Amino acid sequence: ENLSQVELQGLKDDRRSVWPGGLAIMIAVFDELGIESMEVTDAALRVGVLYDLLGRSQHDDMRFVTVEQFMQRYAVDREQAKRVGIHAAEFLSQLPKPDSEDREDNIALLQWAANLHEIGLSIAHNGYHKHSAYIAGNADMPGFSKNDQARLAALLIGHAGKLGKLANNSSFRDWRMLFCLRLSQVLCRGRSDIQLPKVKVSEVDGSYIVSLSKDWVEEHPLTEFSLLKEAAEWERIGRPYKVILR
Template identity: 85%
Template sequence: MAINHPDLYSQSADLVAAVDLGSNSFRMLVAQAVNTPSGTQLRPIDTLRESVRLAAGLTDNKLLGNDAYQRGLTAIRRFGERIRGFDPSKVRAVATNTLRVAKNAQQFVKDAEEALGFPIEVIAGVEEARLIYIGAAHEVSAVQGNRLVVDIGGGSTELIIGRGYEPKLMESLYIGCVSHSMRFFPNGNIDAHAFKEAELAARREIQVIAGSYLKSGWKQVIGSSGTARALAELITNNFSDEPEPLTMGRVNGSSGLITRDGLKAMKKHLLKYEHISQVELDGLKEDRRGVWPGGLAIMLAVFDELGIESMEVTDAALRVGVLYDLLGRSQHHDMRYVTVEQFMQRYSVDREQADRVGKLAGEFLAQLPKPDVEDRADNIALLQWAANLHEIGLSISHNGYHKHSAYIAGHADMPGFSKNDQARLSALLIGHAGKLGKLANNSSFNDWRMLFCLRLAQVLCRGRSDTSLPRVKVSEHGGSYLVTLSEDWIKEHPLTEFSLQKEAAEWERIGRTYRLGLK
């Protein structure tokens, strides 16, 4: 992956950028981070939006078709030009539902990273929900009590209940305006039966979570991003007696209002037509025309299942949340640290042992060469998280516990972690003990250096005590490793010597030289 092009533009040091590769639209927000006595605020400088309709390009066998593939890369190249020269620490790019499910997503992301010049994270649905809530919470007026945020995207719908800036309940449902429109209104055809089926299908998805959400309750309902904003504009322009119902609200981050009556009136109007191309509504944009019926059906289902009468709408959504989360990471409020801490509590981790292994593994990594393409700070953090979580599988069984640890890390909801973060963490956990054959056959695994450090630390800390170790020197060249330690010490620790010899044999089995040197 190309990491940044030459700096063709002079960029202010306090500019940050978020790229949101959604299932319907690709968006980018460039903002200035302004520090105030009350905290950091974002001042938008530039926005870009491309209607890519990525979800519409998915084939029946879940492959991203060539047309959608190329549309996506073309848009990303334009985005890449705008943020050329930005500090990588000031840019975060995320991808959502379509790239979660597309079988050729890995290749697309690789090509997209080359076009953008920055890494791209494919985030899980719950992580998307968390970031959406953060974005909305920072842009709408404050409320005492819970708020419900609803975001209907192209391929998924996120529903979040939170208080203040903190999300509490987060769900991501596999219903979106693009996928729903393609399923129930193929080729733009409209009829009452299809619309009823679309509503019922969405209601079935929402019913699964409705009980816990209604029990939690809320004081404020917010709709975020494209579908909600489009519906609010259509209601304002066509189905409201007041053309500007929320002028005051706009000052506080709101950009419209969706009402139950407005949605019903819109549905009634839609069903007058047989094809979406015939629909006449003031403010219906062409790039929204084909996906509007599905979005309307989902929003009606949300209102019905959750008993909503009205919803404020904000432009703030995923990309705003991405920026606030990015700023939090730079200010040492990285949600990933919070998530790991919660997992350590949940699975009753032996903290002393985790700290022991993590500290030693970090010391080993510091001795090894740092390639130009490696982000050493990120890798040190990932290595420490792996050490903190390497024994969570013991909560299930001691036998094969590393496999349980890896499964939990790979499949659990881990706020703050991208899909790639979780995959790397899971690989380190499954590889920190036992055989290395499966990882050796995984062409996408590249964290051998960190795995070497973690495995060595785990062997040396097997006694689970703070017994002093001699100076352990490690080196690596061309994928081969050398571990050097005191001959006198190793003679007094025959079990450790035996374990290191077994470790060397395991690495030899996958074609990597591992030598034990004594001094």
């Protein structure tokens, strides 16, 4: 008897030659790991996902490649993305690190959000942040888990405009990252390499505090207006936000 004569319900002809090898591997895995049972599921691992995870541990993270491809595809203003990302990461590094936080991974996610926050401009300027979030949440992004994409999309939808859209989202937890991203965008609103003052950020009893030079702010009235508007927006959703000029 050969493989062409094997009859198994549901086995397609083009799979006859490969299933014995798969069966042998599964038997070995069961024996080696002491597995006693296996159940069928509708879900499956995307091809290559294990290589993605292996790459992360070897400092060859596929997510960096994916973000770079998206930046090229959507003609991102790289200088602006770099500015926003650098300052956002700096602000997050100033905030206390909870024991449960993976700070390195969060900084990476924050910088990816900065790199991709304007991809929606390729569709329309009006409400571009909504387009950015939709793309990030629904596109095929190799290396990113569904949770990664959901967090990224939430940061993109929240980086501009009203915060109410996230205030009612009980699953959103990245408020501190969003605070850093929005503050960075406000300070980089001029889209040029101006010398920013030393900005200190902190979180005290649930209140975000931004401290910066009074002289610099007075020299940049539009930025001052944006900072006050930003503080009011956070206050609107019940999250105290103070701007201290020193």
